[in-house]
Amino acid sequence: MKTHASEWVGLQNGRRFLFCSRGADVAAQLGQALGDMGMLTQESPGTEELARRLADIAPQVVFLDFTLSEGEPGKLFRSAELARLLARIAPSLPRVAVGLLSQPEGAIAALRAGVSDFVDPTVAPQEIKEIVLRLLDAQPGDASGDGSRRSVLLLGARPGVGTSTLAVHLAGMVQDRQKHAHAARAAALGGKAAKAATAEPGALLPLSSRVALMDLGWPVGDCQLYLNIGGDFDFAEAARNLRRLDSTLLGSAMAHTANGLSVLSLPRDLGQMRDISESDSLLVFERLRQHFGVVVADSGGFTNPEFVAGLAHASQQNWIVTDQSVGALVSLAGLLQELEQQHVERHSLGLIVNRYDERYGMTAQQIAERFQLELVGTLPDRTLALMVCTNQGHLLHEEAERDIYVRAVQALAEKLCAEENVPGGRAGWLATWLPGVHRRMVVG
Numbered sequence: 001m002k003t004h005a006s007e008w009v010g011l012q013n014g015r016r017f018l019f020c021s022r023g024a025d026v027a028a029q030l031g032q033a034l035g036d037m038g039m040l041t042q043e044s045p046g047t048e049e050l051a052r053r054l055a056d057i058a059p060q061v062v063f064l065d066f067t068l069s070e071g072e073p074g075k076l077f078r079s080a081e082l083a084r085l086l087a088r089i090a091p092s093l094p095r096v097a098v099g100l101l102s103q104p105e106g107a108i109a110a111l112r113a114g115v116s117d118f119v120d121p122t123v124a125p126q127e128i129k130e131i132v133l134r135l136l137d138a139q140p141g142d143a144s145g146d147g148s149r150r151s152v153l154l155l156g157a158r159p160g161v162g163t164s165t166l167a168v169h170l171a172g173m174v175q176d177r178q179k180h181a182h183a184a185r186a187a188a189l190g191g192k193a194a195k196a197a198t199a200e201p202g203a204l205l206p207l208s209s210r211v212a213l214m215d216l217g218w219p220v221g222d223c224q225l226y227l228n229i230g231g232d233f234d235f236a237e238a239a240r241n242l243r244r245l246d247s248t249l250l251g252s253a254m255a256h257t258a259n260g261l262s263v264l265s266l267p268r269d270l271g272q273m274r275d276i277s278e279s280d281s282l283l284v285f286e287r288l289r290q291h292f293g294v295v296v297a298d299s300g301g302f303t304n305p306e307f308v309a310g311l312a313h314a315s316q317q318n319w320i321v322t323d324q325s326v327g328a329l330v331s332l333a334g335l336l337q338e339l340e341q342q343h344v345e346r347h348s349l350g351l352i353v354n355r356y357d358e359r360y361g362m363t364a365q366q367i368a369e370r371f372q373l374e375l376v377g378t379l380p381d382r383t384l385a386l387m388v389c390t391n392q393g394h395l396l397h398e399e400a401e402r403d404i405y406v407r408a409v410q411a412l413a414e415k416l417c418a419e420e421n422v423p424g425g426r427a428g429w430l431a432t433w434l435p436g437v438h439r440r441m442v443v444g
Contacts, residue, residue: 015136018057019098020044020082021065022072026121030063030098033125037132047085051279054090055286055314061135062086064115066099066106076106080113087114089242089283094135151289152416153315155308155349156217156300157322158331162354163300164215164222165386166321166379166409171213171296172227172395173406173413175202175261178293182209202260207247212254212292214285215265217300224255224265228393231255234265236272238287239280245287262292282310289314294416309342312349317416319350319376322367324360329367336371350376352412357381376415379408 015038019027027042034040038060045053054062064079079097086095096117097110107118117135119128152170156163182205202210215223216235224230233253238245254262264284267273288295297315299308312318320335322328340346351371353364356378368375382396382405389396397406 015039016041016057016059017061017063017132018043018053018059019063019065020079021063021098023065023067023069026065026067026098029121029125030128033119033121033128034132035129037129045082047081048277048279050082050085051089051283051286052310052313054093055282055289055310059093061094061096061132063096063098064110066097066110066115066118068100068103068106076109080109083110083113083115089280091243094138096131096135150293150317150416151285151295151297151315152317152319153297153299153308153311155312155318155320155335157320157328157335159218159300161300161321161323161328162379163321164217164226164298165390166352166354166412167213167215167217167296167298167300168223168226169395169397169406169409170412170416171211171261171294172257172259173397173410174294174296174417175211175257175259177413177417178209178211179205179260182206202258203251203256205260207251207262207291208293210256210260210262210292211294211296212250212288213261213263214288214295214297214299215263217298218303220266220268220270223298224263226390226395227257227261227263229255229257229263231263231265234267234272235281235284236267236276238264238284239276242280242283242287245284247291250288250291264288278304278307278310281307282314285311285314305338305342309339309344312339312342312344317350318344318348319352319412320373321352321354323355324353324357324362324367329362332371346372347374350374352376352379354379355381355383377408377412380404 017034017038017040019030019040019042021027021042022044031040041057041059043053064083066076066079069075083095083097086093094117095115096119097106097115098119098121099106099110101107101120101123110118117131119131121128154163154167179202213223214235215221217223231254233255241249250262254264256262285295285297297311299311300321320332322332336346336349339349351364351368351373353367353375356364357380362370364375364378382403385400385403386396386405389399396403397409400406
């Protein structure tokens, strides 16, 4: 049984393991064998839930239960299904079968499902650590696969409140920061590296120094329109090519600005989205979060509450955009109710009041208190200046960096970039503890 100290070591070293199982005894034995190597979460997700839970937990290794159980008919078949699904949606994520040598049926089922590593925690617990260390050492040394990079989901209370306008300006300003930081790191190396980084086009920046903007708002493609870029590679295409969605494909196929900001929009023909499952859609977000330094998702006006809730569960920050109009506030109440029905907790949401002027009525703080939300910031009404710039194919911060709207968005960019990069996002993924550790923990 783990002590509190060893649990904290597991949290500190950042390693996270997922055991897909309902078996308490096997889970306890596996947890004891792993010791303080990392934090083990036990869950039994279905195939439709697996992608979201991978995004929430961001495990380095997934263990699959291939033990026989009289109380779970068809258990080996379900575990084999999960193994095949993992191979499709997360081919680089190591899978380990957990079984009993006295039950050869489990080992055979695991091998047929493509799981080559098999452990029996009742016979050789030390072997489990050796296998896990080998699998961890074989993973890439960079952080591109840890799922811990910064991300923010922008939710519009209703279409027309300025969510997409905020998204392109926020993403653009954060991209500026990313590029400057990349140049500063190169300057520290001195010589040719510094000169090359200063003159480097945005498209040649590594993805870890670039921002990905998911353009999921309505009308379709507004973010690309505001950024004056276009491309044929869209969200549906990305979902259909999950297995190939690596840094090379993302860097070359996604539309991007000269500064390196990459954009992935919905297809113009939304009928293409009918064949895309929710789990694959969430995996697109997770792929972007794994490879890019920052992901900004604009879901203003998106009408699929289950998918939006999945994004909210996976994202580090969730900011709702509204204005002070009666219609927007009524829509805000409806949006919050929808999110609550999808188990998105109120404390995980922040509020941004756009086109803000105290003379319009309720103050931003009053709105935040009325809806029990944290006030993240306010944006002044600069409709004329924003429209003039976008009509000319520019963003406001490119033309007037001291504009009051630009300064307000800069404050949001600072808030996003200052968020501590905790592996795995928020601590809310600490869901189901192993026997002997059955308690909720709030990590401050």
